[in-house]
Amino acid sequence: MSEESRKLRIEKPGMPAGGWGSVGEVAHILLDQRTVVKDSALLLKQNKTDGFACVSCAWAKPANPHPLEFCESGAKATAWETTSKAIGADFFERHTVTELESWSDHALEDQGRLTVPLRWDAASDTYRPLSWETAFAEIGAALRAAEREQVVFYSSGRASLETSYMYGLLARMYGNNNLPDSSNMCHESTSVALQKTIGDGVGTVVLDDFAQTDCIFFFGQNVGVNSPRMLHQLQEARRRGVPIITFNPLRERGLVSFTNPQSPLEMLTKQETPISTQYLQLMPGGDTAAIMGLCKAIFDLDDAALAGGAARVLDTAFIAAHTDGFEAFEAAVRACPWTDIERESGLARAALERAAGVYARAEAVLGVYGMGLTQHRNGVQNVAMVVNLLLLRGNIGKPGAGVCPVRGHSNVQGQRTVGITEKPELAPLDKLKEQYAFEPPRATGMNTVEACEAILARKVPAFVALGGNFLRAVPETVLMEAAWRELPLTVQVSTKLNRNHVIHGKASYILPCLGRIEIDRQRGGEQAVTVEDSTACIHGSRGMAEPASPALLSEPAIVAGIARATLDANPRVDWDAWVADYGRIRDAIAETYPDIFHDFNARMWTPGGFRKPVGAARREWKTESGKAGFTVPEGLPGNPDLEHDAGDADDSATLRLFTVRSDGQFNTTVYSHDDRFRGVYGSRMVLFMSRADMARRALAQGDLVNLRCPSNDGVERRVEGLAVVPYDIPEGAVAGYFPECNPLIPLWHHARESKVPAAKAIDVLVERSGSAP
Structure with missing residues (x-):
């Protein structure tokens, strides 16, 4: 029996999301990370227009924030980043890397902030400090000698827009589009499905839509853990009598009830707001079948309305003017047997018909979902089915309605906006060529799965990671760990120790960076950065805590250091000037993406953020047909091809x-x-x-x-x-x-x-x- 198993204690859960449990958790982590006084002041600035954007989830930042515009998860992320714990020069004198392999993920990160650049030393099996100049020179020499088409430039979803733009440019000037990111592991199904069906790869909803909706359908997202600030919008909707219908295999506390920690009355009385008005616990992977059942019931209701001379349930005017593919979709739905729907979804016909009745009576419906829809063999199809459901009653492109994917990492959506993509057709390569006088690579790069395949095939000479814990996040753990050790070079830009550092390549470097919450002092003065939230709104973020170490460099400075050491000089790219003044990076972004980022520096502090153009939110469909597309699912099985012995x-x-x-x-x-x-x-x-x-x-x-x-x-x-x-x-x-x-x-x-x-x-x-x- 493992030590963890011996420590296990099971209790019956019953507390709501929020409430005193949340307050206790925040107090505990502030004490544990020794940041009570410092972080208590910092949290007042979290997700505020003149403060810093949370380093946890990407949920929207309101123009008129609550006095405490942070949640339990966000407070934990802040305490984790601004901890007073640090890995000193003596840490690796006491611990070999082989020993650290046996530590848990929690124990590794709980050692505190990394404070100096490190290089693995094979003779002692430890990481040893080295100068930034030496680190950049050695990494640059190795990258210059590597097969450029096979080097991977990975990024997690926390890096700012400024850093991400520089990193994408570094990869393309180096010679490839191998820019996998954390979106490949979570919401790429959203990007593919929404681009195909409505012409935009992001959601159509903003915060104001939650105040105007009269029905919310919630699919596969654990709001109480992954985006707790959304509970404010859900609670306000429930107080207006808005039904919330949830599809999720587990009964998650955040979708059952909520006590608002910012309400003294609720905290004193332990008052709870019920969140879901109907909770359908479907089988994992049963989402396509469940939505098929909803659509089938809606067609039945429309038939009954027609027969009785009542108003149509389907929005036929919207369907005729704004969609294509309806006839094929209708035929597929009508031909689909209820027995198949019930078997694959795990839900009863009566439950789906009841939910469809609520949908049919609502005038403005939000379709909210998370990775419970996207991380499936049919992930793209699942998202397209949400679009099908919304299109039936014109629930895209009007107030209070739309599709709302809930992203995870705080800037994972924004990175794609400024060029972090392996798909050359999604990057403005011709504009980059004109702007920087080089020939961008046109070949499709590696996504996350393809990067893993190349690593397993021993074809990747170097893996550079801008944040994240790639090896721990990807599938096929055993094979990947074995292949990872054979990588000639691994470079990790990090704030904390993690699994990627203790299972490493033959040459391994850890480059510690400033966190977003820390003050970023450059030659041009204190700098600010920007991020994009789940609703495609872009916000400024200003660091406010003293750095964990004077030896830390910012992410832009580290990217610039690698670029200078690796690339031939280019008079069009002044990496040093960009690092001195991030406003110059934003000017460059605005030149590359004028439709999105015009007047970038002037607009970055707009309360609530400024929104990038989302045509589908205005019923402008950037699809091949010029209309939103109904799509016919290939099949209902949630796990269609895992073959058994x-x-x-x-x-x-x-x-x-x-x-x-x-x-x-x-x-x-x-x-x-x-x-x-x-x-x-x-x-x-x-x-x-x-x-x-x-x-x-x-x-x-x-x-x-x-x-x-x-x-x-x-x-x-x-x-x-x-x-x-x-x-x-x-x-x-x-x-x-x-x-x-x-x-x-x-x-x-x-x-x-x-x-x-x-x-x-x-x-x-x-x-x-x-x-x-």
Whole structure:
């Protein structure tokens, strides 16, 4: 039994999102990171127009913010970044890298901020300090000697617009479009589906739409953990009587009830606002089938209205003027049997018809969703089905209505806006050629899955990462870790120690950077940066905390340092001038993207941000047909092609796993091993299972099990030592934490078209711990 398993404590969850639990969590992390006085003042500036943009999620920043415009998750992210803990020069004298491999993700990051540039020393198996000049020179020499078409430039979703623009330019001037980013792991299905169906790869909704809607459909997004500030909009909507209909396999606390920590009355009385008016616990991967059922019920309601001489349920005028493909979609829906819909969705026809009735009576509907829709084999299709549902009643391009993807990392959407993309057709290459007098590469670059494939094939000579914890976030963990050690060069721009540093390439560098919350002093004075939120609004962000170390460089300075050491001089690009004054970078961005960023420096402090143009929000469809497109789904199965071994053909033995985040984490950052919303304390090595499935396997709470992915490609994929936790989850489904369950995901198990890893529907077999494979 592992140490984590021995520490495990299970309690019955019952508390609402927010409330005293949230206050306690914030107080605990401020104390733990020794930042109570400093961060208490900083939090007053978080997500404010004259302050800094949260480094956690990308939810919208209002023009008229609450006095405390931060959530529990955001407070944790701030404390984690501004911690007084730091890794000093003596840390690696006490710990070899091999020893650190055995540490948990939480323990690694909890050591505090990285403060000096480091290079791995093979003789001592430790990281050793070196000067910035030496680091840049050695990295530049290695990159100049590498096969340029195969070098990968990865970026996480936290880097600013300014840094991201420079990084994309660095990669293209170097010679490739290998710019995978965290969007490839989460919302690329959104970008592909929305671009295809409505002509814009982002959502059409802004904050004001939440105040004008009269119905919200919520799909696959855990608001209480991943974007808690949205609970303010949901609570206000519920107080107006707006129905919120939720589709999610687990009953998540944030979508059940909420106590507003900023309301003294609610805190004193422990008053809770019920959030979901109907909660449909569908099977993982059953989203296409569920939405198909909604659409089928809407057609039935329209038929009844026609027969009775009542007003049509379908918005036929909108459909005729603004859409194409309707007839084919209608035929597919009408031909789809209810038996198939019920089997694949795991929902009863009556429940779907009840939800459709609410939709049919509403005049303005929001379709809100997260990675529960995108991280599937049918991820692109799932998003397109949300669009189909909204188009039936003209619910795109009018107040209070629209499609609202909820992005994760704080600037993951913005990075794509300024050129972080492996797809050359999405980058203004001709403009870059004119602006900087070089020939940009035209070949399609590697996305995340393709970068992993190239690493496994030992074809990548160097991997440069602007933030993130790539190796921990991707699928195929065992094979990837083995191949990662054979990379000739790994370079990590980081604030904290993580798995990518202790499992490293043959030459490995850690380049510690300033965080967004820290004051960024350059030759031109204190600098500010910009980010884009989930609603395509762009905000300024000004650092306010003293840096963790005087030796830290900013992300723009590090990108510039690598560029100067790697690229031939170009008189059109003055990297030093850009670092001295980020306003010059914004001027360059505005020149490259004038439609979006004209007057960038003048507009960056607009309260609530300035919005980039989203044609679909105005019913301007930048599609091939000039209209929004209905699309016919290829099929209903949520996990259509995970092939089983012959001995595993019995479906009753196979369960469908989906991965989740806990209350104590954000993406791969684990703040603690507790998850109060699910009643799990002390360990993340757990498996949530229905009592019926437990009884079928004679399992009791706390029993240890192993999971195995029954693919027949010859690769053994296992996770061992998971403690069973009974939970309100559909029979046939189980849930486990990301990234602990990533070893079960085959690299080829990804969304068609977008290649997002399909982490929300993985077929697994459960074995008692210690049993033979």
